[in-house]
Amino acid sequence: MFNLKALKKSKTLKYGLPMLVLVVGGSFGLREFSQIRYDEQRINRRLDPSLEARVNVRDQSVVLEEEYEKMKTQKLDEWKNIRGPRPWEDSREYQNQQRARLDQKHTTKNGIDGTNGQEVRE
Numbered sequence: 001m002f003n004l005k006a007l008k009k010s011k012t013l014k015y016g017l018p019m020l021v022l023v024v025g026g027s028f029g030l031r032e033f034s035q036i037r038y039d040e041q042r043i044n045r046r047l048d049p050s051l052e053a054r055v056n057v058r059d060q061s062v063v064l065e066e067e068y069e070k071m072k073t074q075k076l077d078e079w080k081n082i083r084g085p086r087p088w089e090d091s092r093e094y095q096n097q098q099r100a101r102l103d104q105k106h107t108t109k110n111g112i113d114g115t116n117g118q119e120v121r122e
Contacts, residue, residue, distance in 0.1 A: 007013055082098045085091040 080099075080102050082095060082102070085094045
């Protein structure tokens with residue numbers, strides 16, 4: 001029925017079948033190995049308690065209320081936008097220059113003495 005010599009000479013069986021077995025078998029093998037990896041990560045993953053409280057939905061409202069209370073105490077009207085340094089700039093020196101420029105603009109805008117245009121009596 002089957003001619004074994006013809007089957008041995010067939011390029012499909014000689015090259016195609018091993019390739020197909022490799023691709024399909026590799027897919028299943030890779031799935032198993034990656035599943036082991038994810039299971040190991042799930043077992044070993046432990047969150048920091050403060051971070052876990054932020055992730056936990058039940059405790060999240062408490063964290064939001066704490067953040068809201070912190071924001072209420074800050075004075076947002078006195079906030080100044082200072083550009084961060086570029087990689088080639090010295091960060092402290094540049095930020096000090098920016099702060100000096102902003103303070104200078106603030107004092108000239110409010111008057112020479114910085115009293116919002118009120119007269120200074122000595």
